[in-house]
Amino acid sequence: TVVTQEPSFSVSPGGTVTLTCGLSSGSVSTSYYPSWYQQTPGQAPRTLIYSTDTRSSGVPGRFSGSILGNKAALTITGAQADDESDYYCLLYMGSGISVFGGGTKLTVL
Amino acid sequence: EVQLVESGGGLVQPGGSLRLSCAASGFSFSTYAMTWVRQAPGKGLEWVSTITVPGSHTYYADSVKGRFTMSRDNSRNTLFLQMTSLGVEDSATYYCSQSVPYHLVSWGQGTLVTVSS
Numbered sequence: 001t002v003v004t005q006e007p008s009f010s011v012s013p014g015g016t017v018t019l020t021c022g023l024s025s026g027s028v029s030t031s032y033y034p035s036w037y038q039q040t041p042g043q044a045p046r047t048l049i050y051s052t053d054t055r056s057s058g059v060p061g062r063f064s065g066s067i068l069g070n071k072a073a074l075t076i077t078g079a080q081a082d083d084e085s086d087y088y089c090l091l092y093m094g095s096g097i098s099v100f101g102g103g104t105k106l107t108v109l
Numbered sequence: 110e111v112q113l114v115e116s117g118g119g120l121v122q123p124g125g126s127l128r129l130s131c132a133a134s135g136f137s138f139s140t141y142a143m144t145w146v147r148q149a150p151g152k153g154l155e156w157v158s159t160i161t162v163p164g165s166h167t168y169y170a171d172s173v174k175g176r177f178t179m180s181r182d183n184s185r186n187t188l189f190l191q192m193t194s195l196g197v198e199d200s201a202t203y204y205c206s207q208s209v210p211y212h213l214v215s216w217g218q219g220t221l222v223t224v225s226s
Contacts, residue, residue, distance in 0.1 A: 033211035096168030
């Protein structure tokens with residue numbers, strides 16, 4: 001099973017963007033415990049959201065997670081320039097196995 | 110403050126072996142699962158393996174199963190990844206991560222592994 005994400009997305013400063021995380025076969029539910037990670041070039045990833053919609057410590061409130069339809073979603077409300085990063089979702093597949101999505105490159109311009 | 114410091118990366122020939130370490134501090138290491146994640150140059154993140162508390166269970170991605178072995182020494186607050194039969198496709202930055210069920214909490218800065226002749 002492949003975890004799918006939009007390869008790229010663009011948002012204007014102050015705008016709202018929703019990135020999604022789906023499955024090549026089937027629907028994402030809370031049972032997959034979707035989590036989201038932000039990575040800027042040359043840096044280690046940073047945990048943003050876990051268990052679908054729980055913000056990690058220190059993460060600004062403009063980041064939120066949810067299930068939209070058959071996908072997990074990461075919404076950034078009021079995007080800022082320093083939100084320009086790569087975003088990855090991680091799904092728990094069961095039996096101890098997790099799989100990352102391919103990542104979404106977000107441009108803020 | 111949680112600190113995770115990876116080491117042991119470097120240049121290795123195809124078919125060779127390498128052992129990565131991750132020194133943990135700032136949290137109760139023995140009470141957390143730990144995970145290795147890798148990232149090939151210019152590519153996305155790939156979950157590699159997870160070891161449970163107290164280390165009785167390990168899980169591996171299909172891409173490394175049978176070649177990589179994850180272990181931990183709770184007395185030394187250190188995580189290991191023994192990698193064998195390395196191929197060019199294993200070239201990546203390897204990150205260790207403090208984990209809880211189903212997600213990753215904190216990350217190290219990574220160690221680079223290059224497999225090349």
